[in-house]
Amino acid sequence: MSLHVDLETFQQKYKQKVEDMMIGFVTEKDMPSPIKESMVYSLEAGGKRIRPILLLAVIHGYGKDPQLGMKTAAALEMVHTYSLIHDDLPSMDDDDLRRGKPTNHKVFGEAMAILAGDGLLTHSFQLIAEDTLISSDQKIKLVNLLARCAGPEGMVGGQVADIEGENKRLTVEELESIHIHKTGKLLIFSALAGAIISGASEGELNKLEEFAHHIGLAFQIQDDILDIEGTEELIGKRTGSDETNQKSTYPGLLTMEGAKDKLRFHLDEALASLSGIGMETSMLEEIAHLIVNRNH
């Protein structure tokens, strides 16, 4: 069997399966209807589902059936979804819209949005625990890793550092640390979870962690670049939101040219970390290029 699969085909197939898994899991549970509606609303809000796709692409790259990672991939996307609901709250980023739809608290109120986030976070661990396709040892490794990547040492800590850094001029190191925690850690979970499910060696886990670390930073640099160049191309649109919000950004700290150099550096490092690894890496390379070349 050839492992060369087109990322777009793979993504279309598994994006739908991950969404069905998440929504099916929540829908079949017995709970008060307002919280079920609130949870499903945000789970349906879409996006590229890049995290679960990376997780499943790693499993595919090891020649295993991505189906083995479906529950973990759905759990991961639930954690990402909970973090968006809580980040959008009035006391945090106070966002009214996400991907063109009203944010969760705008539709269901603040209390329900907080509880829906709590519910999704709790369900993510339940989904992994209820998986019947992998061993208890693997499940416990995944629970532990997910907690470390999503919790105060990971994503939640990154959100705290981001709030603390508002309206301050950060150093590049401080900015990088925020992004490593806020965005990078869940991408690291994506890659490592796929490897744990595939039974990869310690050495390969290290290489995949390196890969995810660099694409996470590349992702964020490209975000900052798009916030400026995206708007420059669209006449009549206001100045980039980062500048409006006085956020420290890579172009702001390094100039646009410096930011683009750094973007290329992290892409090169990401690709280099895959060399010599015992798996088919073509889809992972595609994901890295996709992150750097995306225009939205």
Add this chain to the structure above:
Amino acid sequence: MSLHVDLETFQQKYKQKVEDMMIGFVTEKDMPSPIKESMVYSLEAGGKRIRPILLLAVIHGYGKDPQLGMKTAAALEMVHTYSLIHDDLPSMDDDDLRRGKPTNHKVFGEAMAILAGDGLLTHSFQLIAEDTLISSDQKIKLVNLLARCAGPEGMVGGQVADIEGENKRLTVEELESIHIHKTGKLLIFSALAGAIISGASEGELNKLEEFAHHIGLAFQIQDDILDIEGTEELIGKRTGSDETNQKSTYPGLLTMEGAKDKLRFHLDEALASLSGIGMETSMLEEIAHLIVNRNH
């Protein structure tokens, strides 16, 4: 070895150990200091720690070392603590004080309180996953059970139902359903987790679940009774907060005499469910009596 231990002695010893375990776990982790302070603040806020004590008392009753349940007990109390932080938020119960101290968001702000709650919930699963004294199979059972008891099918669902039931006259069945979810499910986790760690049989798990179910309802009925009788005894104190908040209560729905009958019924049922169980039950009986006879 005699298993007859005085509850108060047991509680004093293990209350401290559970607190040390929770605070030690958070303190040693690498995270931004504002969230660490916020998490530790609420973990230190005290209380009777009745949930972890019940969990450890079950293990003791099976003749095992309560030390085996220490991480799970600390995880459970972290979940309870996170739920208090989120319940106190302005968009929920909007409480300024808890046990005489300012609530978390009053000290650290709303954003940090939400994130501290998220962090404690995430850490609770990590604590169980990192336990080295029990098997992966046991840990996965505990993760699954904790998620079901704490999440939208359990405690979080109870909080939703409680919010939905505000300013409505509920039936006794509706009131009971709220309490079973909001308070009862974590007490059920306490008893069942102790049994899982002790290797109890399915039949014994069922009896302990029954026990916890009834003491959970007794706990809530006594809460409602104290909200009225506690104030009647203390001259100059305002009318009970339940009446002020127009909350449905057992005395309100059943009369005070009816509520006291129901309290005795649940105590009797709790004690009856322990009969014929293969463990020393004296501390569990003491806990049931303590819940019914407490005056605060």
